[in-house]
Amino acid sequence: MDPIVTILRLGGIERPIGSYGVMLAVAILVGGTLAARGASRARLDPGAALAAIGFGTSGAFVGAWLLFVLVEWGRTGTPVNALVQPGLVFFGAPIGGAIALLLACRRLELPLGRFLDAITPSLPAAHGMGRIGCFLGGCCFGKPWDGPWAVTYTHPMAPAAYPSVPRHPVPLYESGLLLVLAFAFVLWPPSRVGRGRRLLGYLLAYGVVRLVTEAFRGDRVRGLWLGGRVSTSQIIAALVVAGAAAALWRTRRRGLVSAGVSS
Numbered sequence: 001m002d003p004i005v006t007i008l009r010l011g012g013i014e015r016p017i018g019s020y021g022v023m024l025a026v027a028i029l030v031g032g033t034l035a036a037r038g039a040s041r042a043r044l045d046p047g048a049a050l051a052a053i054g055f056g057t058s059g060a061f062v063g064a065w066l067l068f069v070l071v072e073w074g075r076t077g078t079p080v081n082a083l084v085q086p087g088l089v090f091f092g093a094p095i096g097g098a099i100a101l102l103l104a105c106r107r108l109e110l111p112l113g114r115f116l117d118a119i120t121p122s123l124p125a126a127h128g129m130g131r132i133g134c135f136l137g138g139c140c141f142g143k144p145w146d147g148p149w150a151v152t153y154t155h156p157m158a159p160a161a162y163p164s165v166p167r168h169p170v171p172l173y174e175s176g177l178l179l180v181l182a183f184a185f186v187l188w189p190p191s192r193v194g195r196g197r198r199l200l201g202y203l204l205a206y207g208v209v210r211l212v213t214e215a216f217r218g219d220r221v222r223g224l225w226l227g228g229r230v231s232t233s234q235i236i237a238a239l240v241v242a243g244a245a246a247a248l249w250r251t252r253r254r255g256l257v258s259a260g261v262s263s
Contacts, residue, residue, distance in 0.1 A: 063096015
């Protein structure tokens with residue numbers, strides 16, 4: 001695990017290329033490709049779909065950054081550290097991305113629910129790639145653990161190297177589960193769902209994944225409450241699970257009522 005892939009040297013200037021940034025670029029490429037493919041299969045306007053994907057991706061980054069600022073502000077009492085050394089918190093991404101997608105779909109006249117169903121597999125796939133970047137960079141690290149697949153960071157730029165002890169490879173846990181989710185949603189035929197139900201299913205499943213994997217995290221930067229027993233992400237994950245479950249129940253109930261009326 002190395003936070004730096006290579007160092008570019010141009011004249012007297014050196015520019016390190018970070019592992020996290022490289023994997024983030026891979027995540028955008030993989031996610032964008034899968035989303036565009038899904039939109040094409042759903043017979044949506046390719047140009048409008050690509051534009052909406054671009055808006056959604058931008059909104060997701062803005063949301064993830066803003067939530068990081070809020071978490072750091074609550075943790076340290078000032079937003080200065082977050083502004084000087086910016087970071088991302090995943091749960092801000094679906095909020096910012098959803099707002100951007102809603103506005104984009106309205107502007108581009110795309111059916112929101114159908115579009116969300118079409119691009120859902122791209123979300124866990126891209127997220128899983130990003131978590132590999134977290135693993136390589138040594139952030140979002142796990143609790144100390146002397147197990148058979150424990151990892152030890154030694155690079156001075158890796159936050160997990162302080163202290164340099166064996167730890168749970170938590171980003172790999174999450175990445176593996178996310179890629180399983182992506183595969184599952186590829187196998188879940190869109191014809192069986194609608195009105196954004198696949199997206200709700202993903203949010204429900206990921207909320208459960210995050211509740212579980214957070215229990216193995218060892219970093220405190222994500223914000224801890226109740227004497228360190230609960231993290232900010234666990235609170236948000238619990239709310240996401242409850243909200244997604246309620247929304248899925250409502251869409252299912254509406255479907256049953258519609259079926260009853262039509263019959």
